[in-house]
Amino acid sequence: MNTNKILFVDDEPNVRETIKELLVFKSYDVRTAANGQEALDILEYWMPDLIICDMVMPVMNGSELHENIKKNKYLSTIPFIFLSAKNEVELIRKCLQDGADDFLTKPFKFNELILVVTARLERFEKNKNAQNNLQSCKKKDFLN
Amino acid sequence: MEKLLSYVSKINNHLLQYSSIDDALNSCIRDIGLEHNIDRCYILKNKNNNELLGLDYAYEWCNNGIKPYINHFGVNKSLNNAFLSINSILYKDKLRFGLGKDIDNKLLKKILEIRTVKSYFFLPIFSDNIFWGWIGLEDCKSERVWGEREIFVLQSITKSLGIRFSQNTAISKLERTIEKFNFFMSSSNQAMWEFDIETEKTNFSLNWYGILGYTNEEINNIPDFWTKIFSPDDKKQIRNDFRDFTAGKLDKFEGNTRIIHKDGHYISAKYSGLLKLNKKGIPKKVIGTYMDISELVEKEKQLSLSEAKFRFIAENTTDLICQHSKGGDLLYVSSLSNDIIGYDFEELINKCPWDFIHKRDLSNIKKYYHSIVKNQQIETITFRFRKFDGTYIWLETTTKVMLDSEKKIIGFQTSSRDITKRIRADKEMKAAFLKERKFNELKSNFVSIASHQFRTPLTVIYSNAELLEMKINSFQRDSNECKVIISRIKNEVERMTELMNNILVFGKQEAKKIEKVIQPIDLNEFIDTLTKTYFNKDGGAKIRVTKKGFKKVFFTDESLIVHILTNVINNAFKYSVGKPDPELIIIYLENNIEIQVIDYGLGVPKKDIPYLFTSFFRASNTNSIIGSGLGLVIVKQFTEFLNGTVELKTKENFGTTIKLTFPYEHQ
Numbered sequence: 039m040n041t042n043k044i045l046f047v048d049d050e051p052n053v054r055e056t057i058k059e060l061l062v063f064k065s066y067d068v069r070t071a072a073n074g075q076e077a078l079d080i081l082e083y084w085m086p087d088l089i090i091c092d093m094v095m096p097v098m099n100g101s102e103l104h105e106n107i108k109k110n111k112y113l114s115t116i117p118f119i120f121l122s123a124k125n126e127v128e129l130i131r132k133c134l135q136d137g138a139d140d141f142l143t144k145p146f147k148f149n150e151l152i153l154v155v156t157a158r159l160e161r162f163e164k165n166k167n168a169q170n171n172l173q174s175c176k177k178k179d180f181l182n
Numbered sequence: 183m184e185k186l187l188s189y190v191s192k193i194n195n196h197l198l199q200y201s202s203i204d205d206a207l208n209s210c211i212r213d214i215g216l217e218h219n220i221d222r223c224y225i226l227k228n229k230n231n232n233e234l235l236g237l238d239y240a241y242e243w244c245n246n247g248i249k250p251y252i253n254h255f256g257v258n259k260s261l262n263n264a265f266l267s268i269n270s271i272l273y274k275d276k277l278r279f280g281l282g283k284d285i286d287n288k289l290l291k292k293i294l295e296i297r298t299v300k301s302y303f304f305l306p307i308f309s310d311n312i313f314w315g316w317i318g319l320e321d322c323k324s325e326r327v328w329g330e331r332e333i334f335v336l337q338s339i340t341k342s343l344g345i346r347f348s349q350n351t352a353i354s355k356l357e358r359t360i361e362k363f364n365f366f367m368s369s370s371n372q373a374m375w376e377f378d379i380e381t382e383k384t385n386f387s388l389n390w391y392g393i394l395g396y397t398n399e400e401i402n403n404i405p406d407f408w409t410k411i412f413s414p415d416d417k418k419q420i421r422n423d424f425r426d427f428t429a430g431k432l433d434k435f436e437g438n439t440r441i442i443h444k445d446g447h448y449i450s451a452k453y454s455g456l457l458k459l460n461k462k463g464i465p466k467k468v469i470g471t472y473m474d475i476s477e478l479v480e481k482e483k484q485l486s487l488s489e490a491k492f493r494f495i496a497e498n499t500t501d502l503i504c505q506h507s508k509g510g511d512l513l514y515v516s517s518l519s520n521d522i523i524g525y526d527f528e529e530l531i532n533k534c535p536w537d538f539i540h541k542r543d544l545s546n547i548k549k550y551y552h553s554i555v556k557n558q559q560i561e562t563i564t565f566r567f568r569k570f571d572g573t574y575i576w577l578e579t580t581t582k583v584m585l586d587s588e589k590k591i592i593g594f595q596t597s598s599r600d601i602t603k604r605i606r607a608d609k610e611m612k613a614a615f616l617k618e619r620k621f622n623e624l625k626s627n628f629v630s631i632a633s634h635q636f637r638t639p640l641t642v643i644y645s646n647a648e649l650l651e652m653k654i655n656s657f658q659r660d661s662n663e664c665k666v667i668i669s670r671i672k673n674e675v676e677r678m679t680e681l682m683n684n685i686l687v688f689g690k691q692e693a694k695k696i697e698k699v700i701q702p703i704d705l706n707e708f709i710d711t712l713t714k715t716y717f718n719k720d721g722g723a724k725i726r727v728t729k730k731g732f733k734k735v736f737f738t739d740e741s742l743i744v745h746i747l748t749n750v751i752n753n754a755f756k757y758s759v760g761k762p763d764p765e766l767i768i769i770y771l772e773n774n775i776e777i778q779v780i781d782y783g784l785g786v787p788k789k790d791i792p793y794l795f796t797s798f799f800r801a802s803n804t805n806s807i808i809g810s811g812l813g814l815v816i817v818k819q820f821t822e823f824l825n826g827t828v829e830l831k832t833k834e835n836f837g838t839t840i841k842l843t844f845p846y847e848h849q
Contacts, residue, residue, distance in 0.1 A: 052673065052674065056649060056670060059649055060648065060649050060652070063652055123637035123638055123641070143637075144641040145637060148645060148648045
C-alpha cells in the first residue's frame with residue numbers, strides 16, 4: 039500500500055508529538071517541523087503529499103511558509119491545511135483566498151482532521167494521476 | 183483847457199456812474215471818438231491775465247459811414263495777430279502812433295489798409311500793474327499829427343480805465359466773498375448778532391429765522407429781542423454777564439443756554455461774544471454768535487445713555503468686557519477684572535494685553551488679531567492669561583472690531599470668560615476617555631490572546647484523550663506509551679492552571695482590586711522560609727542565597743512580595759534546567775533594598791528583550807517550556823505597586839539576572 043506522507047508544522051512540542059502519533063496511528067508517514075523555516079529545510083529533500091501547519095510560530099510563521107510554498111513551482115501543488123488556535127473569520131478568509139486548502143481551528147476533533155486530510159489527499163492523487171496520464175500520452179505521441 | 187477838463191471828467195463820470203463795466207466802456211469809447219474826431223475807437227482785452235497774451239476785440243465805436251469790425255472774425259483775428267507781433271512795445275507801457283502808410287510791420291500795415299486807416303494811435307491799459315489790453319484810435323479821413331496834449335489826455339484817460347478795472351475786480355471779489363459768507367451762514371446752524379454799545383441797538387443775521395422761527399422784520403420790530411429769547415432760568419445771569427463783559431469786568435462772554443423758539447419749545451444753544459474796541463481802546467460793539475446745539479446735546483444725551491447702558495451691561499455681566507485701541511492697548515476694562523484676573527481695572531488701562539498672555543499662545547493670538555483686522559468679523563479664541571498672582575487661567579475671548587463712520591478700524595471690543603474649569607474638565611474627560619479606550623483595547627486583546635493561550639493546552643488534552651481512546655480500542659495498550667500520553671495531559675492541565683491563576687491575579691491588578699497591607703518583615707528570614715517551602719526540594723536544583731550589607735527592617739506587603747519572588751525564582755529554575763543552580767542575592771543598600779535573582783540558563787534572544795514585559799509574550803527560545811506569558815508582567819506591576827523597580831539583564835545561552843529594588847519604608 040502506498041503510504042501518504044504528511045508534514046506537520048507546529049511550535050508546541052506537545053501538540054507536535056500528539057498529532058504526529060495520531061497520524062502515525064492512521065498509518066501516515068509523518069515528519070514534523072517546529073516552524074516555517076524548519077519545514078522549508080525538510081522540503082528540500084523530502085516531498086510530502088500534504089502539509090498541516092500552525093499559524094503563530096517563531097522564526098517563520100504559517101502564512102509566510104504558505105507564501106513560500108505557493109511561490110515554489112515544485113511545492114505549490116501540495117495541499118496545505120492550516121491548523122491554528124486563531125479563529126478570527128477575517129484571517130481564515132484571507133488564508134483561503136491566498137490558496138490554502140482548508141483551515142481548522144484548535145481544539146479540533148481528530149475525525150474532522152482525518153476527513154479533511156483524506157479528501158485533500160484523494161484530490162491530490164487524482165490530479166497527480168491525470169497529469170501522469172497526460173505526460174505518458176505525450177510520450178507516446180512523441181514515440182509514435 | 184476847460185473843454186479838455188470837461189472831456190476827462192465826462193469819461194471819469196462814465197466810469198463811476200455805470201455799475202456795468204460794459205456800459206461804462208462803450209460810453210467812454212464813444213466820447214473818446216467824438217472828442218478826438220476820429221473814425222474808430224476800440225478796446226482789445228487780454229483774456230489770459232498772464233504772460234501769454236490772448237486778445238479779444240471787446241468794444242468798438244465807429245463814426246458815421248465807417249465800417250465796424252467788431253463782428254468781423256477774420257479781420258479781428260489778423261489784427262490780433264498783428265498786435266501780438268508788435269506787442270513787445272505796447273506791453274512795456276509804450277504807446278505807438280503814426281500814419282498807416284509808414285507802418286513797418288507788414289501784417290499790421292495790410293490790416294490797416296483793409297480798415298482804410300490813415301492815422302492810428304495805440305495805447306496799453308494796465309490794471310494793478312497787469313497788462314489788461316489796449317485801446318486803439320483810427321482816423322480814416324486824414325493823415326493827422328497827434329498833438330502832445332492829445333497824447334497826455336489819452337494817457338490819463340487810459341489810467342482811469344485801469345483804475346476802474348481794478349476797482350471792478352475788487353468789488354466782484356468782495357461780492358463773491360459776501361455771497362460765500364451768506365451761503366455758509368444760511369446753511370449753518372450758527373446765527374450772528376452785532377450789538378452797538380452806544381445806541382444799544384442789535385443787528386441780527388438772516389438765519390435767525392431758520393433757528394428761532396422769527397422773520398427778520400419780527401426780530402427787528404421786537405424791542406430788546408435778544409434779551410427775551412433766553413430761558414427764564416438763565417436770563418438774569420446772561421444779562422449780568424453781558425453787562426460785566428461790556429464794562430470790561432468779564433474777560434469772556436460765552437456759555438450754554440436754552441433759547442425759546444417762536445413755537446415755544448426750547449433750543450439748546452451755545453453763545454459767545456467778542457468785544458470790538460475803537461482806536462482809543464473804548465468798547466464800541468459786541469459781535470457774537472449763537473449756535474444751535476440741540477442736535478449735539480441730544481446726541482450727547484443719547485451717547486451718555488448708551489454709554490450708561492453699556493457700562494451697566496459690562497459691569498453686571500459675568501464676562502470681562504474690555505475696549506482696546508487700534509494697537510490693542512486697553513482703554514476700558516470692566517470692574518470684574520479683579521475677580522477674574524486679579525488686577526484692578528485701573529492697573530490695566532493703557533497696558534497691552536499681549537504682555538499677560540502665555541508665550542505658547544502668543545503666535546495664535548497674533549494670527550487671531552490679523553484675521554480680525556482682515557475679515558472684520560466676530561471671532562473667538564482660547565488662550566492662557568497670567569493673573570496677578572502669576573498663575574494662568576484659560577480665557578475664551580470674543581472680539582469685535584469698532585469702526586468709524588468711514589468704516590475704518592478705531593479699536594476693538596472684547597468679551598472674555600474664565601473657562602479654566604471647562605478646559606480642565608475637557609482634559610480630564612479626554613484622558614478618561616483615552617484611558618477607557620486603552621483599557622477596552624487591552625481587555626479585548628487580553629481576551630483574544632487569553633482564549634488563544636487556552637486553545638493550545640485544550641488541543642493537547644483533547645487530542646491525547648483521542649489518542650488514548652484509539653489505542654485502547656485497538657488494544658495497543660503499551661503502558662509506557664500510555665504514561666507519556668497521561669503525563670502530557672497532566673502537563674497541559676498544569677499549564678492551564680498556571681495560566682488561569684496568572685490571569686486572575688493580572689485581572690485583579692488591572693481592575694485595581696488588590697489592596698496593600700504594609701507591615702515590617704525580616705527579608706532574610708522571609709527568603710529562607712520561601713525557598714524552603716517552594717523550592718530547594720530534596721533531589722532537585724537549589725537556589726543559593728547570599729546576603730550583603732547591614733540588615734534593615736523592610737516595610738512591604740508580604741503576599742505581593744511572595745508573588746513577585748516565586749514568579750522570578752520559578753523562572754530562574756524553569757529556564758536553567760541542567761545548568762548551574764540559580765542564585766539569590768539580598769543587598770541592603772543605604773536607602774533601598776536590592777534583590778537579585780541570577781540564573782545561568784537559556785537567557786533571552788536580543789530581539790525579544792523589548793517585549794518581555796508585554797502580556798502573553800514568550801521569548802522565541804522557550805517553546806518547550808510551559809509558561810503563560812504573564813509572569814514578568816505581573817512581577818513588574820506588583821513591584822511598581824510597591825514603589826519598586828525591575829531591571830533585567832540577559833544574554834542568550836548565558837542566563838538572566840533580574841534585579842528588584844524597593845525602598846525600606848513604604849509610603
